Amino acid sequence: MKQYDAIVIGAGQAGVPLAKKLAQAGKKTAIIEKRFIGGTCVNDGCTPTKTWVASAKAAYMAAHSGPLGVKVKGYKIDMRQVKKRKDEIVMRSRMGGQHAIEKTKNLDLIFGEATFTAEKTLSVKLNSGNTQVVKADWIFIDTGAKTLIPEIEGLKDIEYLTSTTILDLDKVPDHLLIVGSNYIGMEFGQMFGRFGSKVTMLEKAQRILSREDADIAEAMHKIMLYEGITIHTDAQTTAFRKTKKGNIKATVTIAGKEDTITCTHVLLAIGRVPQSAALDLDKTGVKVDEKGYIKVNDKLETNVKGIYALGDVKGGPAFTHIAYNDYTIVYRNLIENAKLTTKDRPVPYCMFTDPELGRVGISEEEAKKQKLNVKIAKLPMAHVARAIENGDTRGFMKAVVDADTKKILGAAVLGSQGGEIMTVLQMAMEGGITYDRIRYCVFAHPTYSESLNNLFMPLEP
Numbered sequence: 406m407k408q409y410d411a412i413v414i415g416a417g418q419a420g421v422p423l424a425k426k427l428a429q430a431g432k433k434t435a436i437i438e439k440r441f442i443g444g445t446c447v448n449d450g451c452t453p454t455k456t457w458v459a460s461a462k463a464a465y466m467a468a469h470s471g472p473l474g475v476k477v478k479g480y481k482i483d484m485r486q487v488k489k490r491k492d493e494i495v496m497r498s499r500m501g502g503q504h505a506i507e508k509t510k511n512l513d514l515i516f517g518e519a520t521f522t523a524e525k526t527l528s529v530k531l532n533s534g535n536t537q538v539v540k541a542d543w544i545f546i547d548t549g550a551k552t553l554i555p556e557i558e559g560l561k562d563i564e565y566l567t568s569t570t571i572l573d574l575d576k577v578p579d580h581l582l583i584v585g586s587n588y589i590g591m592e593f594g595q596m597f598g599r600f601g602s603k604v605t606m607l608e609k610a611q612r613i614l615s616r617e618d619a620d621i622a623e624a625m626h627k628i629m630l631y632e633g634i635t636i637h638t639d640a641q642t643t644a645f646r647k648t649k650k651g652n653i654k655a656t657v658t659i660a661g662k663e664d665t666i667t668c669t670h671v672l673l674a675i676g677r678v679p680q681s682a683a684l685d686l687d688k689t690g691v692k693v694d695e696k697g698y699i700k701v702n703d704k705l706e707t708n709v710k711g712i713y714a715l716g717d718v719k720g721g722p723a724f725t726h727i728a729y730n731d732y733t734i735v736y737r738n739l740i741e742n743a744k745l746t747t748k749d750r751p752v753p754y755c756m757f758t759d760p761e762l763g764r765v766g767i768s769e770e771e772a773k774k775q776k777l778n779v780k781i782a783k784l785p786m787a788h789v790a791r792a793i794e795n796g797d798t799r800g801f802m803k804a805v806v807d808a809d810t811k812k813i814l815g816a817a818v819l820g821s822q823g824g825e826i827m828t829v830l831q832m833a834m835e836g837g838i839t840y841d842r843i844r845y846c847v848f849a850h851p852t853y854s855e856s857l858n859n860l861f862m863p864l865e866p
């Protein structure tokens with residue numbers, strides 16, 4: 406058995422930087438990873454999907470550059486090249502992360518699956534076949550999440566895809582049926598539509614993007630429709646079966662009416678579940694909620710002293726930047742004696758459709774529910790000079806402001822560079838820059854952000 410000061414389980418977006426910094430701070434540290442360095446983000450999430458979003462955008466530009474005076478005479482998707490480029494980018498990031506860990510003094514990298522055997526003791530089933538027992542006073546759980554597989558009749562008999570396995574495709578599906586229409590559904594749906602698949606999407610809620618304001622969801626729905634993607638809302642999938650021709654027939658209920666859809670591929674995109682079961686948390690006494698998320702307080706401490714949970718496995722917003730911020734909170738509290746918490750931290754996010762949806766703070770509907778005294782500023786992208794010049798005026802930007810203090814409470818930007826424009830507004834929110842100042846800020850022309858002058862101009866002083 407080997408004793409460490411600190412053990413990190415999972416080399417994801419919180420685990421890797423935390424393990425490196427603890428080791429650099431003089432703590433004898435081990436990081437245990439059952440699969441690849443970088444976790445979901447690098448290997449199956451942000452990096453590969455945004456790489457494919459770029460290929461899909463190139464296809465879209467080839468098809469839509471006529472009005473810009475550039476005639477492209479036919480184009481072809483080389484899915485093998487699309488995949489090869491993605492694999493190379495993922496591998497560079499994965500191996501870069503691994504080399505950085507291996508170079509760090511005081512840090513051991515153990516490839517295997519960790520399971521608790523006692524409060525502060527772990528047994529690691531090594532990928533090489535053996536077992537290693539390790540112990541530490543501090544244990545940090547960063548084991549992430551995996552695709553939620555629903556109970557649907559016949560699902561086990563078809564070769565369904567997840568957001569991980571779809572990344573292995575080197576041929577474009579003829580007809581991709583996607584169950585679920587939020588982040589994963591929307592990003593893959595648009596991407597494969599642009600690669601040439603017929604795409605049908607099924608969403609069980611009454612509308613897509615149910616966490617967003619209705620006007621955002623409606624505009625996004627129209628953007629997808631315009632690209633030829635069919636989205637059925639109020640849709641439940643009740644059964645799948647393989648047809649004699651090798652296709653997949655889905656039985657669905659759409660707005661109460663039963664129907665069938667025949668497709669070639671099915672992607673499941675209805676959410677993710679925490680990877681906590683294999684940890685055997687009973688042996689250490691760490692509590693989980695009814696869905697298996699590890700319970701933590703606002704300092705990310707579990708109910709067992711010295712054991713922390715970070716990132717997706719603890720529930721809450723499941724984003725890379727949140728996992729990364731979890732690491733900074735835990736590290737600075739332990740090593741720098743800070744008193745940081747997760748309370749009141751901003752949770753910005755961006756859906757990487759084209760155009761993007763950047764979001765931060767409160768939405769208009771939430772503000773109304775809370776009966777806040779707010780004003781709403783809205784500007785169509787069709788009034789943004791740069792959007793007109795670039796030939797893409799889809800979407801709009803919107804901000805929720807406090808009518809009394811003039812502070813910005815939230816923003817949604819559905820448009821080209823939506824994530825970047827939202828980030829400018831986030832900086833204003835964090836710095837307490839009020840909307841009446843922003844409308845007279847001098848921004849470079851013609852940037853997208855320059856339009857923030859006009860976004861706030863119509864609001865009464």
Ligand SMILES: Cc1cc2nc3c(=O)[nH]c(=O)nc-3n(C[C@H](O)[C@H](O)[C@H](O)COP(=O)(O)OP(=O)(O)OC[C@H]3O[C@@H](n4cnc5c(N)ncnc54)[C@H](O)[C@@H]3O)c2cc1C
Nearest residue numbers: 415417418419439444445446450519549716717723724725
């Ligand atoms: C398709 C897709 C696209 C995404 N796109 C974005 C995006 O654009 N922007 C964004 O912010 N977020 C995105 N996300 C979410 C983001 O990837 C996650 O929020 C982030 O990776 C969470 O980091 P983490 O450190 O909590 O866990 P992970 O990155 O999932 O890492 C957990 C690691 O723990 C390992 N592990 C699990 N159990 C054990 C065990 N018992 N022993 C040893 N190792 C173990 C796993 O193998 C894994 O490597 C996306 C997710 C998906 C699925």
Ligand SMILES: NC(=O)c1ccc[n+]([C@@H]2O[C@H](COP(=O)([O-])OP(=O)(O)OC[C@H]3O[C@@H](n4cnc5c(N)ncnc54)[C@H](O)[C@@H]3O)[C@@H](O)[C@H]2O)c1
Nearest residue numbers: 585586587588589590607608609674675676723755756757
């Ligand atoms: N750009 C990004 O930041 C990004 C991109 C991809 C994934 N992610 C992360 O990955 C996580 C998982 O994404 P996701 O899109 O799978 O999950 P999600 O929870 O965000 O959305 C799931 C969608 O599926 C619907 N749904 C649930 N059950 C259904 C059913 N039986 N039939 C039809 N629809 C059903 C839900 O109503 C919802 O709209 C997200 O929470 C997100 O944090 C982030």
